Structure formats: structure tokens, C-alpha cells
Amino acid sequence: SGLFQAKWNLGRWAVCNLLAIGLLCFWLWPTGQMLCVVFDEWLFHLLNDPLATNTTWLHVWAVASLRPFDAVVGVILLTLLIRADWVFKAVQVRQAVLGFVGILLLLLFIRTLFSKLAAQMGWQHHSPSMVISGAIQMSDYFPGLEKTWELKDRSSQSFPGDHASVLLIWGMFMTVFAKRIGQVLVIWGLALLFMMPRLVAGAHWGQDDYIGGVLLALLALGWGYYTPFAAKVSQGLLRLTAPVFGILKRVPMINRLSVIRV
Numbered sequence: 001s002g003l004f005q006a007k008w009n010l011g012r013w014a015v016c017n018l019l020a021i022g023l024l025c026f027w028l029w030p031t032g033q034m035l036c037v038v039f040d041e042w043l044f045h046l047l048n049d050p051l052a053t054n055t056t057w058l059h060v061w062a063v064a065s066l067r068p069f070d071a072v073v074g075v076i077l078l079t080l081l082i083r084a085d086w087v088f089k090a091v092q093v094r095q096a097v098l099g100f101v102g103i104l105l106l107l108l109f110i111r112t113l114f115s116k117l118a119a120q121m122g123w124q125h126h127s128p129s130m131v132i133s134g135a136i137q138m139s140d141y142f143p144g145l146e147k148t149w150e151l152k153d154r155s156s157q158s159f160p161g162d163h164a165s166v167l168l169i170w171g172m173f174m175t176v177f178a179k180r181i182g183q184v185l186v187i188w189g190l191a192l193l194f195m196m197p198r199l200v201a202g203a204h205w206g207q208d209d210y211i212g213g214v215l216l217a218l219l220a221l222g223w224g225y226y227t228p229f230a231a232k233v234s235q236g237l238l239r240l241t242a243p244v245f246g247i248l249k250r251v252p253m254i255n256r257l258s259v260i261r262v
Helices: 010-028 030-052 055-064 067-082 090-121 143-149 162-177 181-201 206-224 229-248
Strands: none
Touching (some): 030 206, 067 181, 090 229, 162 181
16 A cells, blocks of 8 residues: 555655756757767767668667567566566555556656647757668668568657657656666666667667656656655556456466456
8 A cells, every 4th residue: 555655755756857857958958959969979870880781780670670569568568567576566566557557647648748849849850860861771671561560760750759758767667666776777777778779770869768758757757656646546546447357367377467366
């Protein structure tokens, strides 16, 4: 019952919001923007240029840039979230999952509002694969994959990085409850690894992730976890989904999952 706080933590709520505002201000500051562009161009060439000469690099990241691979990533993240007695105790897993679902929905709402603001303020931009001369577009190598499996290597509206924001809020959420440094290393190792495909392919600039993605995740964490939001949503969903979990408890194999069993 004490997994999520029922009261406001104004100190940490303020830190999350101030950090998000600080990132946005740094990005809008001309010098900050220049530094981001210089770093991002270096990062893009470092990751994207080898696609032209290294066949293994090309194929690995082509597969990782397909839409179905996002589902694989989701399964991996969910598996770690519901794994009993890793970050969460078995009796906490269901509440943790439902609380995280609530925070994800809040992230989606914040992302929608921020995207409208970005469009209104003219903050949107094309992805580096559409801007930088000589960029390697994987869709040129695999046109069939682009049509069939939605290979993601460019975007006309790449800011903020919504894919990265989901990975980042998962990483922040899990880190809040992590008890060992090894858990934190695994959590952030996976989060950063799964952010790489969009950067290698050139679908996003680095700043789409380390500014836009982090900004959205901080706002979602601040308003979702450091307020009564997650506590109220998780308790409401626990009551709402109780009949469903009651049915699933009678399904062989599935009833062995801690999120179902406990």
C-alpha cells in the first residue's frame, strides 16, 4: 500500500520541473543550441557513417529500427518490471505495473501538449538524415523493409523524441525503486541501448532525446510519482481490474506470473 506516496513531495516535484525548464531554456539559448548542434553532428557521423562500410553494423541497426522491434523492447522492459523480487517484491508487482501505466498515460498527455507548443513556437525540425549532406539512409538499402515493416530512419517532426521519452521514464521509474547499483546499471544500460537505433538511423538528433525526451520524462515523473497521481491511479486500476485478474488466475501458465498470482 505504500509503494506510491499519497501526498505531494514538493521538493522533488520542484526539482523535476525546474530541471525540465532548465533543459528547455538551455536548448532555446542560442549558445546552448549551437553546442547541441555541434555535438549532435559529431554524434551522427560517429554512428551513421559506418553504415556505408560495415555490413554487420548496417544489418544490426536496420533490424533494431523496425517497428516490430519496438514490441520486442516493450516485452523486455515489461519483463523486468514484473519480475518478482528484482526491483519490486512479488506483492508489489501488480501495483507497480498499474502505477507505471498511469504515468505512461500522463506522459502521453504531456507529450501531446508539448508537441502542440513546439509546433506553435516553431521548435520542430527535420531529422538529421534529411538535413546532413551524405547521410546514410537505411531505407535506401532495404526499401522492402521500409514498406513492409516501417523501417524508421527519418522524420519531418523529430522533436521531441517520443520513443526516447518512454525509455527514459521507464528508466527513471525503475531507478526510483532500485536498491542496488547493479540494478541501476542494467536499467540504464538497456534504456540507452534501445535509444540507439533512432540515433544510428538518423531519425532523431541527439537533442531530441537528451533535451526533448529527458524533459518529457522529468515532467511525467514529477507530476506522476511525486504527487498523489500514481497512488490514486494505481488504487483505482487495482479495483477496476480485480475481476480480470481473478479470471486470469484460473488460466494455466499465465497464473504463474507474479503480477497475476499475488
